[in-house]
Amino acid sequence: MAETRTTDRQERKYDFHGRKNNRDCPEFSHDGYISINDLRNALQDDTNVQQIQSDLRNNARHILRYLTNILEYPNPVDFHISEVTHVTDEKSSDQISESGGFKAYGDDDEKFSWWSLKIDEKSIEAAEQRYLEKVFPNRSEEQKEKQDEFLNKFATSPAFHIKESRYGTVRFSFPLNEVMKTYKEQMCGGQEDPVLREYKTMFYQQEIMYVVLVHSPKHNERFDKFPRIKNVDYEGNQIVWKAQENQIVWKAQAISNAIKFKLNLNEENKMADIEPVYRQYYVWDHVCLAFHFDGVLKFTKEDLKKSKTHCELSEKNCLKRNK
Template identity: 45%
Template sequence: MANKTDNRFSARWNKRNARELYLEGEHVSIQNLKMRDDIRQEQEVQKYLSKNIPDYPTPVEFYITELTHVTNKNSLQKIWDSEGFKGFEQDSLSWWSLKINEADISAAEERFLETRFPDRSKEEIAAQQPFLSKFTTSPPFINDSSRYGNFRFTFPLTELMEAYKKQMCEDEEPVLRVYGTKLFKQEIEYVVLVHSPQFNETFSKYPLLTSNPLFSYEGNQIIWRAQAICETHNYQLAIHGKTVVTQTMYSHQFYVWDQLCLVFHINEGEVLTFPQRKLKASLSCCEADRKVKLWRNGENCSSIKEAEQFIESFQDDDEKEDEKEEDAFGEVKMEAE
């Protein structure tokens, strides 16, 4: 049998009113997805998954030290007012993605080369030209736009996990579990659950994250072994001796791409809090991707400029205090005059 388990993907509609296939408690690799009987019946998914794509870098290990939470105008206001992050009402989960920058891509490229050619000479190393950035074109690598809204919070992984440990886990280590695999027409999303030890029984049906070929957590960094990093394949990989080169494809190809998300369980009525000055320092603006369905219960800005102006309207406690002092100084000056 192609399927190693009796579990099957089930279809449902998510918060963005988009159809997704979902499998609880398992991370299914692209190779195994191709062999599953329940997925072979999904024509929209097969349109991309079944393609034979020319060579590209895979798997590629990215060492990630930052997480990002992107939201819309309405939710940003709620985060600011509550001074932190709550879980969605339906599942008490706060969703976070990996933040991947140019340095992360360069480091992943070097690891890919060292694994492929462990005995390169100094001359061969010097001759190698950068190539991975030509392939990292899927949404997880694009920081100036997002499918989830205009506003991006970015936190160091260690800081976010430490805050979660102190506020939600009574200073015990958070527990990580394999939450599931979500499959869309072109996207594969692997979800990892983070929760307090006090909810071990509640989430016991999800396997603990121990040996996982796609993802590992080492305390101060996440290692993501990405399988498909191109949303659109414009290049193919070629090997010349011990050097990697890219070749432009005659005709581009669309293929599946994968990403990794961490979801933090935040019990109803609780908030993962941060000082407002920290929230504002971690906040930036991005374009809302109009090509996908955005969450129907949210409002986005029409431009980056509008988003930036909206952020400027938020004052943290330090700024409010400075403003009070300026007003008081102005009143004293007027009295003196």
């Protein structure tokens, strides 16, 4: 059975696209979601690479050096997230305050307002416990008490940076249920729930981003080719939408872009421990929500002010440089 699945993956045809994005960076995408392992295999195939624009081909090959097999590390790790964040620069922050909300930017179908998952220390601690319950389902209370924290040693990619950002110095943070409720009222007529779909896997030199498309049901026909994200958990999916809990479940495959530890799982005493290793660079993945709409997604001035905080700009950031 396993051999059949491997053969199916090898024969699967992928549809990759390459372009320079609005930040003038090489960007590749695949409609729908593709796992990191399948992406690694696909980019080793000349047939797939040739689909990407010729001027970006070398960059497509370049990502492979970050997709090498690595030492044992926590994978996958389930994060249950109920808060989202939109980070921007000071100028755009002033425009958000003036307009009373967030605008969607882009052309036609790709007109979005972009949000990220906000993952704090408590979310990492909870994910660690879920991971341990999965690998050691019958731990005793004594074993649980003896277990030292370890996931925070691996959860070090930009996806977990709360105090800094690659996108600017102003962060707006909202509970996910509040954003979804506001979107439903203003963009879905208040009657039907927003639709969530597996939109794209976007990848760069070291970064892999899974895009969740959020749209009004009136656009179902337009986006019908993208699989719907449902409240169903099955092996192999990257994202689950738990509507009743107002949570996104992200099954992270690569939580560190610079791995400094090896994970050891001791089956005998049902404990996990780590040991330092020579640093190895790897891809890192994360999730973004792309809300599709025209106009402005409005919030009260009080809510905007309350949600607004400042953060440091990451040394490696995505802001345009002056030429």
